[in-house]
Amino acid sequence: MAYRCRECGYQSPKWLGRCPQCGRWESFDEVGAPAGGGGSGEPPRSLSEVPALSPERLATGLPEVDRVLGGLLPGTVVLFGGEPGVGKSTLLLQLAARLAARHGKVLYVSGEEAVAQVKLRAERLGISEPSLYLQSEQELLAIVRAVEEIEPTVLVVDSLQTVLARPDGGEIGSLTQVREAAAHLARLAKGLGMVTFLVSHITKGGEFAGPKTVEHLVDVALQLEGVREGDLRLLRCLKNRFGSTAEVAVLQMDPTGLSEVANPSLFFVSQDRAPKPGAAIVPVLEGSRTLLVEIQALIAPGSGFGPPQRRTAGLDVNRTSVLLAVIEKYLGVHVRAMDVYLAVAGGLEVREPAADLGVCAAILGSLRGRAIPPDTVVLGEVGLAGEIRPVRKGPERLQEVAKLGFARAVAPPGSLPKRLPLTVVQARTLQEAMEALELT
Template identity: 45%
Template sequence: MVKTKTKFVCGECGYETPKWMGRCPGCNTWNSLVEEKEITGGRPHMQPMNTKKKEQAIPITEVKGMDRPRFDTGIREYNRVLGGGLVPGSLILVGGDPGIGKSTLLLQSSYCLAAKGESVLYVTGEESTEQIRLRAERLQALHQGLEVAAETDLTAVEELLREHPPKVLVIDSIQTMFHPEITSAPGSVSQVRECTGQLMRFAKQQGIAVIIVGHVTKSGAIAGPRMLEHMVDTVLYFEGERHHTFRILRAVKNRFGSTNEIGVFEMKEQGLVEVGNPSEIFLEGRPNGVPGTAVTASIEGTRPVLVELQALVAPTNFPSPKRMATGVDHNRVTMIMAVLEKRLGFFLQSQDAYLNVVGGVRLDEPAIDLAIAIALASSFRDAPVQEGDLFIGEIGLTGEVRAVSRIEQRLSEAKNMGFRRVFFPDKNHRGLTIPDGLECVGVSSLQEALAVALRG
């Protein structure tokens, strides 16, 4: 006998409960439980996309390798973040804010793959085929090998895949897909989980690289159950300000490559354009002789990137001063300000402090600490740093400047970008080859660095 049962499912973690609760017991998130109806006692069992004979356990040394380990997407920055290209049989999740350029990136990469002779199927649930054609004409991404379909029914997508199995499948987006045997609405936890599971099984069995687009919540996390990120092989986030031209593609999970790589793009009328030298872009228009600015070299994956940090320290009449940071960890900035106050005697208790990383990039490595401290101190003393100075180093709680890794790559990038003097930890001086024409100042403490860097 068929029965209908009501349950509540958390949209963040997938926790199920028979009654509604204000806060999810699984992840402690408020107002995340959504009502869903479940049919029991007569519901047919869903069949997987393809049946396969029972697997036998074999030694890993006897497992055959792939004939072709990766597909070249034709976009270097995209390949860099993926770890060298698309792996056959992988499931990739791409998330980002609305209008950031996710569909543009995937349509351009699909065209490049088709131009290289790979069969690509682009399935959209948010546009019609005519609308995709219109966007492809603007991006100059028309190719016979790129097939498109406007479909939201997963069973219909299965039929398309069985008739003409592609090498790469793009689903835009997973929140619009639904399975007819699931009674809940498209975009619900059950639908997203089941559709992703079906696509994952098909990708592994047929060796098709599947890319799915995921919407994000107001907090910036990918919508749907958290388990969605655990199911896929790679999770990519497309970041950037919607009203700025630069976009950053970052991997937060990658089973086939590093999660430290970033890809930098510029949004133009013809679509996304790769930025081969991010340092030049991030330093463009940098003011000279203005207090509160400092440049640092951050390692993003395999390459160094020079970015500018801007700080503004201003008096306040309120008892609790503001501490705001954009692009860096707020707690890290608070700690560095405490070191300036305790070890160097800076009176910052009555000062508002604002810190910003120019260009919209986010930095999370400790080697930028010295540049943060120099920018804050420069704004507080109203004393600019010299033009052509660059700062590298991690700051400890006692005010010491600690050694950082890959210092030679940072110095080489500083030399290429025209910097004349670099402040870096004194302990990195041992056995270091300094580029010609670059003055290197080894410092052991923050006080020593401030004494030399700030003039006036």
């Protein structure tokens, strides 16, 4: 005999008035023996006797999304998350229409919007696919009945937090409801060989709502990232049982929905390429793809009232403070009384240490009023001893830079690709790098 909290699923051997995990009062129900009919009834089999899955995968019709997913195997369950307003429903409706046109019936279930509202969005996106079925429903049993009736190839549930798995399972959206709904839909997808997309909300910490109790049930976990004020969207793969998690899709929001960026490598770099003091171009990695970003710096005299300002957009402010200390120590440049403003142009967030040297070059360029030549890129991690350290996939980044028409790079020492049409200045210290860029 045991008792379980209907809100969070916490179990106790005895009844409690207040749940120690979620703090709710009078939320414990008695739990009897496990329900079910004895499992699937399938006996254990030797590994050699188990039939292999079909290698055929469903293509979504969006090459950038297929780049991340690697195609969809029948029965795959995909958890799809993102901040409110980032475009989850828009992208999924586009994918549903393309999948319906290519692979047969698709059922799109919305628990947050009426069917007429979903159709309004479809008209705005130019979608009129007859094989795409819409349903506005929150009851899990009603969704299952619709699946049995329509027999779709793909099911989209938007969102998991709106599905009512059972009436006595607590409030809709509670952990118990979300977990049971996800488990039931995952079993349904595996049994029917139906690709299923489950939309999940994102918590304040940037994680899937329902913590890992939902994420471990699915085969693929995707997260759509972006800034509401900007039109850039990045689709990342956080988990993939059937492929790589090292890819990222670069998309752009426009009046007709989310479209692919034609040249993501140069999307974040200004097209005029005019020399600008306080700007440095850095090749960063997003998944396995090299993107060029422009790091901009503005160094201004402090007001003298209170501590100097340290503001960043798209960069880690703590890492910036460390780099400012290294600059003062090993270059003799005093910026402690100056206001420092740093930003990554285009709204992209850069967290990898390969951008360290670019940040230092942008700061020195703004302080000296000197511009780095527009055909030069900067690459390298800056250590606390003022040394320039190698970065992950440095040769591959330099090859991509050469393909994009740049002529010179300042990078850490290391192995270089053969016959690289690019002049590479290998700097061992921060001092050597700044001298190569003529910023000292």
